[in-house]
Amino acid sequence: MKILAIETSCDETAAAVVEGVDEDLKILSNVVVSQVDIFAAYGGVIPEVAARSHLEAMMPVLDKTMEGISWNEIDAIAVTHTPGLLGSLLIGTLTARQLAILHNKPLYAIHHLKSHIYANWLESNNIAFPLLALVISGGHTQIIYMKGHNQFEIVGTTRDDAVGECFDKVAKILGLPYPGGPSIAKVASKNNKYKLPHPRVEGLDFSFSGLKTAVLRAVQKELGLPISHPSHDLKNYLNKQQVADFAASFQRTAIEILAEKMEQALTKFPEAKSIVVSGGVSANEELRKVFKEKFGDKVYFPEPKFAGDNAAMVGAAAYYEILAGAKSVDPCYLDIMPRSKIN
Ligand SMILES: Nc1ncnc2c1ncn2[C@@H]1O[C@H](COP(=O)(O)OP(=O)(O)OP(=O)(O)O)[C@@H](O)[C@H]1O
Ligand SMILES: [Mg+2]
Known part of the structure; x- marks a missing residue:
């Protein structure tokens, strides 16, 4: 079965064509056009600009994805x-709806976090259940218990910022x-010089806003500046070594917090046979090293290029939904939902 996926x-x-045969997935094409260069100038994503950029990129991305593949070969569309x-989801969803109607293909509506998790099945098809999935991205930090394919129970979540968001905010303070x-990750030194606190959050929940503030206070203290000194100005006083050391201490602390929670999760769910990590932050090499040391063969990561947003992972999630008998949706009525829980 060949699936055209859109993200x-x-x-x-992003768009991709993935082919599923039994439980094996093959990527036939995979195209990602990132807007990071645009948003590097602003220091973050501007939703209206993102939507307009999707509109400009969508058709060229689709053309490239479908190069050498005919519409007759496509069995389903996933989005x-x-x-x-909101605006970003609309562009992909409306495109997929129109293509499904035009080419008379079944359309599958996919939850973004399922896709992040299923990026791991692009690599391996023998990940043992039950498992604990750790989603660490720009908007989410969640531990999800999975008894089997397509069964999701959120057992831990962030109470404030996502860990990726925390990386982005700390980078801003450091002028990165x-x-x-x-x-x-690029500038972090080998020194874990600044001791940063681990938040005390009950159960398997996370909190990352305190860590961001702890970095801010530590930078102000290091520079001998008052806590009223604006965060956006601190980068003008920091030298390269200080930036590298703060980056290292923050990165190390964020990773320790994630690893400690996963150790706790394994105590709570001792039957879990695997740990499946996903989302943009899962590309972090230091995190991979620490998790491999702590959890050994139990831990899985997607290939780094499939850690952040891409459409191959959407195809993977769709394939496993289809295998489980999921129903296609009506392309005339599929709506978007800016917020929703995985289920
Ligand atoms: N090597 C890395 N180390 C740490 N964080 C990283 C790395 N690479 C990317 N990130 C972070 O990953 C995040 C982006 O990940 P992703 O694309 O999965 O998130 P998103 O799609 O914006 O959010 P969500 O998936 O929750 O909707 C950013 O916060 C980015 O800083
Ligand atoms: Mg994402």
């Missing part, structure tokens, strides 16, 4: 319809370019 939930315009930025995650 536009945030600032990547991210929730959660994400957007997106913050790769920028912090």
Whole structure:
């Protein structure tokens, strides 16, 4: 079965064709046009600009994705319809609806976090259940218990910021370019010089806004500036070594917080046979190293290029939904939902 998948939930315009045979997935084409260069100038995503950029990129991305593949070969279309930025979701969803009507193909509406999780099945088809999925992205930080395919129970979530958002905000304080995650990883030194607190949050929930404030206070203290000093101005006083050391201490602390919660999750769900990590932050090399040391063969990561937003992962999620007997949706009525829980 060949699936054309479309993803536009945030600032990547992406399409892919994946082929599923039994439980094996093959990527026939995969195109991602990122808007990060546009948003690097603003230091973050501007929803209206993102939607307009999706509109411009959508057709060229589709053309490139379908190069050498005829519409007759496509068995289904899948699209991210929730959660994400309203205008961005609309472009991908309306495109998929029109294509489904025009080419008379069944349309599947896919939840973005399912796609992040299923990016792992692009790599391996023998991940053992039950498992704990850790989604660490720009908008989410969640631990999801999965008894089997397509069974999702949220067992931990962030009470405030997502960890990716925290990387982005800390990078801003340090004067590093957007997106913050790769920028912090790139400059981080080997010194874990600044001791930053781990939040005390009950159960398997997370909190990352305190860590961002802790970095802010530590930078102000290091520079001998008052806590009233504006955060956007601190970068003008920091030297390269200080930036590298703050980046290292923050990165290390964020990873420790995530790893500690996963250890706690394994205590609560001792029957979990695998840990499946996904989302943009899962591209982080230091995090991969720490998780592999702590959890060994139990832990799975997507290929780094499939950690952030892409459409191959949407195709993977759709394929496993279809295998489980999911119904296609009416292309005339499929709506978007900017917010929704995985279920
Ligand atoms: N190497 C890295 N280390 C840490 N963080 C990273 C790395 N690469 C990307 N990120 C972070 O990943 C986030 C983007 O991930 P992703 O594209 O999955 O999120 P999103 O789609 O914006 O949000 P969501 O999936 O929750 O809707 C950004 O916050 C970015 O800083
Ligand atoms: Mg995402």
